[in-house]
Amino acid sequence: MCGIWAVFGSDENVSAQCNAVHKITHRGPDAFRIENIHHFQNCCLGFHRLSIVDDLRGMQPLRLYTYPHTYLIYNGEIYNHKTLAKEFDMTLSTEVDGEPMIHLYQTHGPVAMAEKLDGVFAFCILDTANRKVILGRDTFGVRPLFRFCTKEGFLAVCSEAKGLFGLSHSENDEDLRIEPFPPGHVEVYDIDSQGRAFLRESVCFNKTGQIPKYQLAVPPESYATDVKKNVAMLLEKAVEKRLMSDRRVGCLLSGGLDSSLVAALVVKLSKKLGITYPIQTFAIGMEGSTDLKAAKKVATHLGTEHHEILMTPEEGIKAIDDTIRHLESYDITTVRASVGMYLLSKYVQEKTDTVVVMSGEGADEVAQGYIYFHNAPSAQAAHEESVRLMEDLYMYDVLRGDRSTAAWGLEIRVPFLDHQFTSYYLSLDSELRQPKDGVEKHLIRSSFDETGLLPSEILWRPKEAFSDGIASLTKSWFEIIQDVCKEKISQKELDSASSVYPHNPPHTKEALYFRKLFEQHYPGKAYWIPYYWLPAWTKTDEPSARTLKHYKQ
Structure with missing residues (x-):
């Protein structure tokens, strides 16, 4: 986990603008560098580092003697960097997993380079020889990236939107259209003689369910005829590649299927790979x-x-404002689920030496794990909903995982969003992926049923959302929040909320409370999320699964 920041074509004091980079210091607490590019006096690159691989030579902007005119800043992990170096006969000068990006850019161009990367990333390349800026982001947007550009050629880029506030040429930041960079895309900008950047092309290099051949950790000819064996094998490979780290790796553990499977595979593989430290697991709840x-x-x-962290309702309520500030979102489900993860990450950072944390994000979207999938009208409809959720992950669950952990200088890794695993899973017959015998993610569960990795009662434990599971059955976390919001928000405020906030108007006091906190930090930026996350095929304004009929049964 790192933080990247850059400006191009500024006609203001670049040194003064560079102060904005410190708004994302939390993403990289180990080291910091800001560099004014001597070729372009009105351009600047900033980087906050969380050191995971090659502590000695891994500082950014990364430059190579072979290609001195190419500057790279990126936040991510490239899991196939050694394979790429071997296949394309690269002479590497560091152990940094991102170095092959520079070689591939120079030999194959920006789009082909991005297609060959197996990993998660958000990057910015400055090519001073050819006067170009290239931006890119991984398929699911696991690593965040925001940018804005003006028609006058001012381009600003940052891992989080907060690092772009205060850079506007307008007197009112509300007029500034800061946008999340689209996942799975590469953008190329031309730089003129004044250092101003103008968009040349935007290319989608990878779509959900597709996988370039360079990302095949397991060749298809080695697949078993048994689908369940393939599912188990590919998920295990996804976990194994994500154990790449010079720092201690641990697991966020809710006790649900997804995080438990990941933790079990981490423990199994740590022995195979010779990891000597004990694997730490972390759980939080009331x-x-x-x-x-x-x-x-x-x-x-x-x-x-x-490590078991007991949180109180008061601690959770108190953390909501800071959580929303880090999230840059007011989505009800996202905020509810992020509070526990935010406080858990705080504990990990303050009390342990674990820096990389494995988590189960993405499994519900890939494998139709939400309880409302029991209500799908057809297998095809369920498949389409699964793909939709995956394409929007960067605004919801993936965003939650990144911001809640990055707030405390941790790096989250999500094996269920491995390209080879997701593309194989989505290629299976749609009926095979639906809930079966009243159990969601039946295929995933049955794929590990006879492995002994997990106790049966955990492997077949019914789905429970993290924001619900952290509280007791007698009073849910969302009910605790709603009780507080009844005191903080008047009925009069709620009645006028639709006129005050026409985009995604809040319909509950809880939604209005979250929105007001968000607007205090990011006024006029409600468009960052297009809709509130809600279960499909269900007439409800309440996203908690505990209100659904299937859960109660």
């Missing part, structure tokens, strides 16, 4: 939390060094 009980069962079964 008194009576169903997640805490389940996580303890998993940790005991796996023999991990388990």
Whole structure:
């Protein structure tokens, strides 16, 4: 996890503008560099580093003696960097996983380079020889990137939107259209003689469900005829490649299927790879939390060094404002689920030496894990909803995972969003991927049923959202929040909310409370999310699964 920042074509004091880079210091607490490019006095690159690989030579902007006119700043992990170096006969000068990006850009161009990367990334390349800027982001937007550009040629880029505030040439930041960079895209900008950047082309290099041959960790000819064996094999490979780290790796563990499977595979593979430290697992919840009980069962079964964090309702309520500031979102489900993850990450950073954390994000979208999938009218409709969720992940669950952990200088890794795993899974018959016998993610569960990785009661534990599982069954987390919001928001305010906030108008006091906090930090930027996350095929304004009929049964 790192933070990148850049401006191009500024006609203001670049040094003064560079202060904005410090708004993302939390993403890279280990080192910081800002560089004014001597070829372009009105351009600047900034980088906050979280050191994971090659502590000695991994500082950015990264430049090579071979290509001295190419500057690279990126936030991400390229899991196939050694394979690429071997296949394309690269002479590497560092152990940095991003170095092959420079070689590939120079020999194959920006789009072909991005297509060959197996990993998660958000990057900015400055090519001073050819006067170009190239931006790119991974398929699912696991690593964040924002940018804005003006018709006058001013381009600004940052890992988080907050680092772009204060850079506007307008007196009112509300007039500035800061946009999330689209996942799976590469943009090329031409730089004129004044250092101003103008968009030349925008290319989608990878779509959900597609996988270039360079990202095949397992060649198709080695697949088994048994679908379940392939599912288990590909998920294990996805976890294995994500153990690439010079820093300690741990697991966020809710006790649900997704995080438990990932933790079990991490423990199994750590022995195979010779990792000598005990794997730490981390769980958070309130008194009576169903997640805490389940996580303890998993940790005991796996023999991990388990950390159980007990949070109070008061701590959760107090953390909402800071959580929204880091999230840059007011989505109800996202905020609810992020508070626990934010506080858990705080504990990990303050109390342990774990820096890289594995998590189960993406599994519900890929494998139709949400309870509302039981209501899908057809297998095809369920497939289309799954793809839609995956394409929007960067605005919801992936955003939650990144910001909640990055707020405390941690790097999150999400094996369920591995390209080879997701493309194979989506290629399977749509009926095979639907809930079966009243159980969601039946295929995933049955793929590991006889492996002994997890206790049966965990492997087949019904789905429970993280924002629900951190609280007891007697009073859910969303009910605790709503009780507080009844005191903070008047009925009069709620009645006028639609006219005050016409985009995504809040319909509940909780939604209005979140929106007001968001607007205090990011006025006029409600367009960052197009809609509130809600279950499909269900007539409800309440996203909690605990209100759904299937959950109650």
